[in-house]
Each structure stands twice: as C-alpha cells, then as structure tokens.
Amino acid sequence: MTYDVIIIGAGVVGASIARELAKYKIKVAVLEKDNDVGNETSNANSAIIHSGYDPECGSLKAKLNVLGNAMFDTLCKELDVKFKRIGSITLALDDNDVKTLKELQIRATKNGVETSILSREELLKIEPHISNNVKAGLLANTAGIIDPFNFCVHLMENAVDNGVELYLNTKVVKIVKENDTFIINDKFKAKMVINCAGLFSDEINEMINPKSFEIIPRKGEYLVLDHFDDDFVKHTLFLVPSIKGKGVLISPTSSNNYLIGPSAEVCLKDDKDTDKMTIEQIKKTAMLMVDNIPFNQVIHTFAGIRPTPANHDFIIEEIKTKNFINVAGIESPGFVSSPAIAKMVVEDFIINRYHYELKKDFNPYVRPYLHINELPFEKRKEIVDRNKDYGEIICKCEKVSKGEIIDCLNRSVPPHSIKALKKRLRVGFGKCQGGMCQSYALHILANYYHKDINEIPYDSLDSYILLDELKGAKD
Amino acid sequence: MKTYDLVIIGGGSAGLAAALEAKKEGVDNLIILEKEPYLGGILQQCIHNGFGLVQFKEQLSGPEYAQRYIDLVNENHIPYLLETMVYEITKDKEIYYTNKQDGVCCIKARAIIMATGCIERTAGAIQLEGARVSGIMTAGLAQKYMNIEGYMVGKKVFILGSGDIGLIMARRCMLEGAKVLGVAEIMPYSNGLNRNIVQCLNDFDIPLYLSHTVKKVVGKDRVEKIIIAKVDDKMNYIPGSEKEFDCDTLILSVGLIPYNPLLEKLNIALNPKTKGVNVNQDYESEFEGIFSCGNSLHVHDLVDYVSKEATLAAKGAVKYLKNNKQEEKVYKTVAGRGINYVLPQQFSYQKDSKIDFKFRVSKPFKACSIVIKNNDSVVRIIKKLYLLPAEMEIISLDMNAITNPSDLVFEIKEDF
Amino acid sequence: MKELICIVCPRGCHLTIDDNNNVTGNMCPRGKQYALNEITNPTRMVTSTVKVDSKLFKRLPVITSKEVSKSKMFEVVKALDGIVVKPPVYLHDVIIKDVCGLGVDIIATRTILE
Secondary structure, eight states: OEEEEEEEOOSHHHHHHHHHHTTBSOOEEEEOSSSSSSOSGGGSSOOEEOOSSSSOTTSHHHHHHHHHHHHHHHHHHHHTOOEEOOOEEEEEOSHHHHHHHHHHHHHHHHHTOOOEEEEHHHHHHHOTTBOTTOOEEEEETTOEEEOHHHHHHHHHHHHHHTTOEEESSOOOOOEEEETTEEEETTTEEEEEEEEOOGGGHHHHHTTTSOOOOOEEEEEEEEEEEOSOOTTSOOSEEEEOOBTTBSOOEEEEOTTSOEEEEOOOEEOOTTOOOBOHHHHHHHHHHHHHHBSOOOGGGEEEEEEEEEEEETTSSOEEEEOSSTTEEEEEOOOSSHHHHHHHHHHHIIIIIIIHHHOOOBOSSOOOOOOOOOOGGGSOHHHHHHHHHHOGGGGSEEETTTTEEHHHHHHHHTSSSOOOSHHHHHHHHOTTOSTTTTTTTHHHHHHHHHHHTTOOGGGOBSSSTTOBSOOOBOTTOOO | OEEEEEEEEOOSHHHHHHHHHHHHTTOOSEEEEOSSSSSSGGGGGOOSEEEOTTTTSSOEEHHHHHHHHHHHHHHTTOOEESSOEEEEEOTTOEEEEEETTTEEEEEEEEEEEEOOOEEEOOTTTTTOOBOOOBTEEEHHHHHHIIIIIOBOOOSEEEEEOOOHHHHHHHHHHHHTTOEEEEEEESSSSOSSOHHHIIIIIGGGTOOEEETEEEEEEEESSBEEEEEEEEBOTTSOBOTTOOEEEEOSEEEEOOOEEEOOHHHHTTTOOBOTTTSSBOOOTTOBOSSTTEEEOGGGTSOOSOHHHHHHHHHHHHHHHHHHHTTOOOOOOEEEEEEOTTEEEEESSEEEOOTTOEEEEEEEESSOEEEEEEEEEETTEEEEEEEEEEEOTTSOEEEEEEGGGOSSOOOEEEEEEEOO | OEEEEOOSSTTOOEEEEOTTOOEESOSSHHHHHHHHHHHHOOEEOOEEEEEEOOSSOSEEEEEESSOEEGGGHHHHHHTTTTOEEOSOBOTTOEEESSGGGSSOOEEESSOBOO
C-alpha cells in the first residue's frame, strides 16, 4: 500500500490535514489507532472556538488561533456542523482581575482580536445569572461553540469522499525509512509522514527521530448538564486566566446542554478517570461566576487529556528526518487552530515542496445531514411519509430517528460502536444516557454490519457490551 | 385534526389501568400511545414474581400482571398505538406523535393522562468516579439485556445500590451462572424490600456492604476492577476502608427518576422531592386537564399502587371531562419532620369525601407516630412499629374528620 | 444457630434459631413459623426465560408452577438449557412437565402469538 502522504492520527488536526490534502491530486492515507476518528483529545475538550485574545503575542498559538477562528463559518457550512458565534466573556472577580482584563485587552488588540470591557451593569443585561462576585468582563464576540465530534467526523467524511483512505484500529508501532520511502508497520509506504498523534506524538517522533520534544498529558475533567433552560447562560464564561490555563468555564454547547470545566492536572496518558474531589472543585469555581447552577441536572462527567508541549507552543516542524513532519503539542487553542494548522502544514511542507495540482472535482460539501426533530411539522411529515424510518424514534431523550442512524451508517466514515453513534447523532446522550435506547441502537448497528448484537462494542474493539446468548440459544 | 376525549401517554402499568378505568366510567373516545413495540412497559422485563398481592391477592410475575391488564384492554376494545413516540404536547392539549405507520400526526385531546414512567439514575447523574469504560450499566438495562434480549451481561458482577431492581438482578445473574461479588449501598440501610434482601442476596450468600460506595472504576476497555470504600455520615470516604473486587461488570441500582420531558418542555414546575409534577387529589397537574400518575408522578415501590393511582387519575380525568369541577378553595399538604414528601401536594375540601394521602419517610423509624396536623390542631395520629423510606405509606383521610379546613402538615414523632 | 431476617411483614425482625429449633427475635407467631420453614425446608419460586422462535420476541418468561426446594433452584434453571418454544404460546402453558422430577411444572408467564 503506497501513498504520497500518510497522516498518523485522525483527531481534529489529522482530519483537518487530510481534508486539506484531499483538495490536491495526491494519494493520502490516515492511520488511526482507535475504532473511530476524533476519539481522544478531540472528543473530550471544551468545544470552544476561541477568539484568540489569550495566547502570547507572536506565538504560533496566537497566529493560528486567529486565522483558524475566521475559517469556521465556511468550514461548518461546507461540512454541515453545528457552530454558533455566541461570544465569550472573561470575568473579573476583583480589582486585580480588572487590571488583568485591561492587559488582556491590549494583548487582544495585538493579536488582532476585537474585544470590549463590560461593567457589571452591562454584564447583567446580557447574563442575568452572573454571581455577585463579578466586577467586569471582557467580551469577545468572535468566540463560538461547536459540535466537536461531528467536526472531526465530517472533516474525515469529506476527505474520504474526496479520495483519502482511512484505516481505523491501526496503531503505528514501527516506522522505518528506506531510501526516500517511509515504511510503517511493515505495510504502509509513503513519501511523506505527518505525525498528528496527539498525546502519543512524542512516541511516534521517537520511532524515526531522536527525542526532540515531550508531551505532558494534562487531564481536564468536565460536567455536562441536561437541557433545562436555553437562556441560563448565553455566552462562554471564563474566569481571568491562571497559570494552569484558561481555568474553569461554563458554556452552552452546540446541542443546548451546558458544559462546566475543565480542571487541569498532570496525569498519565491513559488516565481518563474522573474523581469527586476535582468535580467538587470545578463546581465551586463555576459558582464564583454564576449563581444557582442546577447541579441536579448533571447527566455526565468525563475527562479529556490535553497534549501539552513542554515549551507551551505548538510544535509544527521537520527535524532530523526529511519529509517527516511533526504536528504536535496541539493543546488549547488547538481545536480552533486546526484548520489554520492544516493550511500551514499542507502549503509550507507539502505543496511548496512537491507542487501537487489542485483537483478540479473536489467537492467541499458533505451530503447534508437531516435532523428530523429540528424540522417544522409539515416538513417533518413530508420526510416521514417518504421514508418511514424517520418516524421511528430510537433515542427518546434526544429524539433521534432510525432513519438518521441508517443515513449515518451509509456514509464514508460510519459508526462502528455505540460511542461512535453517540458522538455523531447524540443517541444515548440525554437524561437516560442510553438506558432506554442502547439495545435498539445495538440492533440497528448489528443488522447493518450483519453481526450479532453481542459483537457491537461500546467503543474500542475490546470494549464488549454483551457476552454470550443465554442457554437454549445454540440449538 | 382528530380529537379525543382522553389521550393516555404511556402503555405501562399506569397507562393501562387508567385507560380501563376511564372506559369503565364511560369514556369511549380514548387512545393509549406507547413508545415501545409492546404494552406493559417495564413489567415485561420484570420476569420475577411478587407483583399483584394488593390488586389480585396473589403473586404474579411482571408479564403476568401486565397480561391481565392487556387482556382487559383488548376485551374492552380500547385503541392503542405501539412504537409511537409523542415528541411534543402543548398546554392546549395538542399532541404531536410519530411512528412508522402514520408518519407524523397531531391530535387534540380534551384531557391527557401522563403515564410516562420513570428512568434510572445513571453513572453520570451520580458522578461515578473512575474510568468511563464498557460494563457499567443500569440494572434496568441489564435486566432488559438478560430477560428480553437473552444475553449475559457479565461473568463477575458487582452491584452499586440496593434498589430492588439491583437486588433482583443479583439473583438473576447468579442463577444464570455469573458470580455476584457484592452489593454496596451508600446509606446505612437498604433501599430495597426486605423480601429481596433475603431472597436475592442472603439466599446466594452475596454480601451487602452498607454505608459503602464505589470509589473508583478501573479498566481500559471494559471494567476490570472496582474499589469500594466506607463513607461516614457526611458521605465522605473513610480512609483505609477500601476493598477491591476484580469484576467485569458494575450494575447500578441507584434510584429512579420520574420521566417528564414533555411537561418539562412546557416549563411546568417539578416537585424537588418527587421529581414529578405537583397534583391535587384528582391527580391533575397545574395545567388544566393534564393529569399525571404512576412512576412519572412519583416512584412507587409496588406496581399495585401504580395501578391504583392510575385509576384515581382516570376518575379525576372523567370528572374533568364531565365538567363536574367546581371552584373550590385549595389547601396544601406539607411534609414536616421526618417526611420526605406528601402527595397530593394540594387538595380541595369536600364534605363526605375521602382522600388517600401518600408519603415516604426520610429515614427509617421504629416505634413512632404519624401525626397529621391542621392549623395546629391534630387531625389524626397513627402509631407505627416501623416506617421505612423504601415503603410508601398511604393514609386514607375522611374529610369529615376535619372541621376547620386548612393546610395539612404530616410529621413523624418518635415516641414510645 | 442461624440468623434470619423475617420477610412475613415489612418490619423485618432479625430472628435467631438455635440447634433445638427455638426461635427468638420474632415479634409475632408468624415469624416463628417462617423461621421453622426456612430451617427445615426452605422453598422458592423460580423464574427464568427460555428461547422462543418468534418474530417479535427472543425470550419467553417462565416460572415454576409451585415453590421448589431452595437447594434445587440452580438445577431447575439448568433444565431450561436447550429448550426452544414455538409460538403460539399462551399464558400458563406448560413448557416442562415435572421439571427435575420435583413434581413441579415450568409454565409460561406471557402470551406470544407469533
């Protein structure tokens, strides 16, 4: 299997690069260790499209954040991904914080981000639930919220639709270079390798290069609240940054839930445990910003791990081995930066070097997704009359139909697991967390893949849900 | 738009009983809307026996209990739609539903009975600590997988929470060849019925760890181990009390929550204790003509009481349909000391009537009195040898015993 | 000596039975009877499922027609191995007659028509 470029890792960075490369006449493969795309850092983060006022002036982070932010309107339209520019407000709790806000505003201007400082009175008009502690806030209107799961999935779907090949469950364990050809796992050959392996990018780098950087895994825990009041908080609210990152935020999500978090603790790369002490600390911090947060509406807690580079800026470089490009340490604001990172990597390292031609038939659009529950009655009726599968509601909490699941399965990056389905369509994302619909979802997946329901995993291939059939089954 | 006198949302134990009572009272233009492909609701997966002692004076399994009502629904030609999901209702009692046969429909009801049951509290809701891996499932889902789908859910199972479904599943797993390593209950007392502690745990030598909870789930792809710890009276872990269990499955039986998404969308006030809506003695909610009963109103411990309550809600709906409702002064019930909640939350005073007041205590009591007060005068005292949070109490109060109607306060006095 | 929780009523008395079958801890005579039954011949209803060859359902719930000796519960469930029922099956149809020679039948607890 020979390619021009192999991308290691199908997170938001790998998927963005794959989709960018799909515009050119070039043979590309993506190798992903997990059973789905966007399954590590990209699926457990704040899902914020940061405005870009925060990163240090002159850093790669600052440049790529601001460039990336501007690309999301077009991208999300092409890729049919939920994205809203709701704006972010960084809240000051004391006079010191107010001073910091002013410094941040200066930095924002240098980074090219428009902001305004709002007084407590002005804040109360737009965010009536802010706590008594809040003195002032820095509003950045260009900040947004996104559906992070489908951004990755649709990027890759569009890439595959345009000729990129995706290999799931393909963990890279060996890279050698013979003459000008990289050979990965004794199987995949390529002229060029892009290392987008996120948390594991240091290990991948060291398969072919001397150690040149280190990834420090930092865990962030979050709480997810059910839909209870669409207007409870309207912007992404932050506290004035501390040394541990941007600190805790409270934000609406693209699916009208609320997200609270993250914490920030150095951890092991596979430690996605949540713990009571951290969750309680997050709640306390959130209560500094907003009053009467209904914590009885918590439906889920989770942890994500940021791949923090020791030098605290993105690593986008080719070191010793020619044509092996590291795209590493893409921690926050990585998500928002990813389209700009992709453009930079593709243009600077690939196109400028090999002058591949643009495809004439590149289609930037994914086949539109239908969300039956968001349609008005008449439209909904018309669709169900045409295809009865859209009348059969599988996920009762999030009101997702069988038709939507089947459409998803018939796409080029289909779900193979319960979690992959949950990420794409929110099946099992609601109040009952799949208690009512998981068995139905298993049947639809099993039926589609001609498997038994006990062969459908929760996430990875080893994460089985059901064991054998009960007695009497073998006959 | 098709108009019905009565639409019943949910065809489980509450919906079926409500439909039968309404039909008996002469409501012919009615329909049951059920989301699952069968009537009977959760009873169909509760294959154990012990149902029906109150309603039928015999022990029935869940499917048997359901079948009695389903047979009557069929005999009485009460129409129902299966695999039919109601996705929206309005205060004007328009009902939007969708299914495979009819596509999307809007119907109008003169009265609605909400009988939408409850859902299980999840790992997310209790903020379970540790890894998010496969093998953590609620007891009801595990029950569905075993009893409806026919699959084993694990070989070595630990159970968090001593709710009845969890206890029932402990026995079920053991009988089907799995090992159940233990049950942890965060409270110092069990939340399940004694009958289930004895017949589901003691019969199989399964240890029950009271005042214990799961401190951590460990695993890479599937549960590999859990660590439990003892908690003090403030629910903090007691250091050094940890115990580890190698297991592949953690079943959660940590409570049930009334499921009311349709009413919540209308911004109805939910009672913070019951998590259901507030009702009067006719089981009518704050929205006129919308009634609520069964586990969507408050979680019951016996299905027999669900059926009984649904009957009362149906009577209330019939009364409403006949326009027999008079403007009456409304009084509140108040959950006093030792009482978690009282239902109905409000009532109107009618001479020569009786109201069944239902309540749960907030902790176990021995040798105590239930005191019902009215304007500081005692209306009634009932002595009890024991009261348990797991068991709902019902007191039928003769309104003639009340001379000067006012709000009623229920409380527990530990006396003799 | 053996300790039991009485399940005759919700009070849940903690009973103790000594080697001479003397019962203590019971608040009423029913508790004593319960304890003696439990010590001499404890019996239980057994519920399980068998496979059903139906379009709509995979399992048919079943129950023993009478209580069986507690020590026979596993044996009774084991006897359901390999049983496949063809619809129509009606509520209380006998699925296995005289299971394990205990003089008790296994009967269906659900009607499955097709």
